[in-house]
Amino acid sequence: xxxxxxxxxxxxxxxxxxxxxxxxxxxxxxxxxxxxxxxxxxxxxxxxxxxxxxxxxxxxxxxxxxxxxxxxxxxxxxxxxxxxxxxxxxxxx
Amino acid sequence: xxxxxxxxxxxxxxxxxxxxxxxxxxxxxxxxxxxxxxxxxxxxxxxxxxxxxxxxxxxxxxxxxxxxxxxxxxxxxxxxxxxxxxxxxxxxx
Numbered sequence: 090x091x092x093x094x095x096x097x098x099x100x101x102x103x104x105x106x107x108x109x110x111x112x113x114x115x116x117x118x119x120x121x122x123x124x125x126x127x128x129x130x131x132x133x134x135x136x137x138x139x140x141x142x143x144x145x146x147x148x149x150x151x152x153x154x155x156x157x158x159x160x161x162x163x164x165x166x167x168x169x170x171x172x173x174x175x176x177x178x179x180x181x182x
Numbered sequence: 183x184x185x186x187x188x189x190x191x192x193x194x195x196x197x198x199x200x201x202x203x204x205x206x207x208x209x210x211x212x213x214x215x216x217x218x219x220x221x222x223x224x225x226x227x228x229x230x231x232x233x234x235x236x237x238x239x240x241x242x243x244x245x246x247x248x249x250x251x252x253x254x255x256x257x258x259x260x261x262x263x264x265x266x267x268x269x270x271x272x273x274x275x
Contacts, residue, residue, distance in 0.1 A: 098191055098246060105245055141231070142238040149239045152198055153191060153248075 102155040113139045117171045195248040206232045210264045
């Protein structure tokens with residue numbers, strides 16, 4: 090029972106973080122699609138704010154001992170990668 | 183044993199959030215002390231960023247079921263109050 094509870098919080102933490110990361114990925118995708126439209130601005134500030142918010146959530150979950158540091162880093166890294174692809178595409182637009 | 187583990191995560195979450203709130207309160211205090219010095223800027227952006235970060239941590243803890251929504255709100259409200267006192271003092275400087 091003890092470990093079930095523990096796993097439950099861990100699982101919930103992972104599930105919430107994945108959900109939030111998915112929302113940002115979706116935002117990035119929308120921005121990417123917008124690139125084909127002329128003079129469409131890049132909402133960098135919105136994305137940066139969301140990324141910062143997620144990083145604080147992940148950090149908090151790691152400090153709580155619910156999420157492994159490496160898993161948190163992997164989640165952030167994959168978003169950073171998509172973001173940099175977006176930035177590159179925007180620069181070369 | 184089950185409830186001990188649960189309380190442990192709850193207690194840790196509360197303790198981490200209180201620690202982070204204390205850091206912001208300290209930042210506000212430093213800014214307040216700086217008001218007596220001429221031409222000292224108000225680092226509003228820094229404070230706003232830290233407040234946003236904390237609000238995301240609290241929200242995450244609430245979603246995890248580790249922190250009561252009202253407790254989270256109380257923590258944010260007390261900081262917002264200190265912040266508004268600082269803003270007022272800065273405006274009337």
